[in-house]
Amino acid sequence: MAVTNSLTNNNFPGVAALLEVMRRLRDPETGCPWDLKQTLTSLIPYTIEEAYEVAAALTEGNTDDIKDELGDLLFQVVFYTQLTGEQGLFDFDQVAQQTADKLIRRHPHVFGDTTAQTDAEIKQQWEQIKQQERADKGADESVFAGIPANLPSMLLAQKLQKRAATVGFDWEHLAPVLAKIKEEIAEVEEELERTNPSQDAIEDEIGDVLFAVVNLARHAQVNPEHALRRTNLKFKQRFQAIERRLAKQNQRAEDLNLEQLEAEWQRVKQQTQSD
Structure with missing residues (x-):
């Protein structure tokens, strides 16, 4: 792609290419009509959706899907910072730099001279630093x-x-x-x-x-969200296995009563536990 090739001298050519694509999409004369209509608030539902799609891909473990969904979520950040840049507020690089600074500040045991070692010590230190940050902001x-x-x-x-x-x-x-x-x-x-x-x-x-x-x-x-997501996926996969078993017998789930469905559930459960 021409946009990508023209930016390969950058230390992060992929990031530079994505930022340039976003700029082109928002060009007032040659950009995409849909992208030109978007605002900071209109993007919110898409951002939430993309975050959940990342979580689903990570749960299912398909590497290609994970990479694809992470890219979609990154594009949301790029989109927001394109809009804020147009408004003279801040750009992508400033967001990245502020995040890097914050992570350095919150990890003094890595970048500073503190000696926190255990998970408990690190978590306590993290919360203390966040609390001080909130106090500094007058929160x-x-x-x-x-x-x-x-x-x-x-x-x-x-x-x-x-x-x-x-x-x-x-x-x-x-x-x-x-x-x-x-x-x-x-x-x-x-x-x-x-x-x-x-x-x-x-x-x-x-x-x-x-x-x-x-x-x-x-x-x-x-993490309760992760635990419930795993259980949701497990329930879905097991019930779909029941549907496949029944389809081979020219039956559907709605043809069985609860007792019969429970018996099918137990068969599938035993099979998956033994695999």
Whole structure:
């Protein structure tokens, strides 16, 4: 491609080529009409979609898909910085430099003279530096300052719990975490068994269960979003295996009752566990 060939002298020719492609797409006279219509806010849904597609590709493990989806997500960053550059705010290089500076600042055990070694020490140091950065910016003094309210609920729960833990509001062992889940499940059961259960109360109690499970994942050093994504993929693959088995018998899932489907599920489960 001519654009790529003309930029190969750059230390990062791929990045330079992508930036030039973006510039051409936004050219007021010769650019793409769709790209010219976009704004910082109109791109938000596409960015969220691309982030989820990256996560899906990483979960499924196809190298070509991972590279492709990472490229799509990188293009979102390039698009945003093209728009901010046009507005005289900042460009791609400034974003990259600021991020590099931030990472250096937050890793003094690598780039400085501190001696943090264990994961716990590094995490504590990271949080202390972030807290100081928020204070320097004059941010809200709340422990939750800077956490976006519109994060996906599971990620938000995890971040709220981690921040509360930085000031000591956390259990030190798994036993009370597990006990809390059992307690919350019992409260769901209690509400469901009422003569006239309240849907609002049921939703509230189930939310408490989910929040407690996220807490368990955090204490077990498991990312709850990753764990649920793996389970979603596993469920999908197993049910699709059932559909394939049935198709060979000229049957469909809707032709079977729940007991028969459960039997098929167990067969597929045993097969996948033995593979």
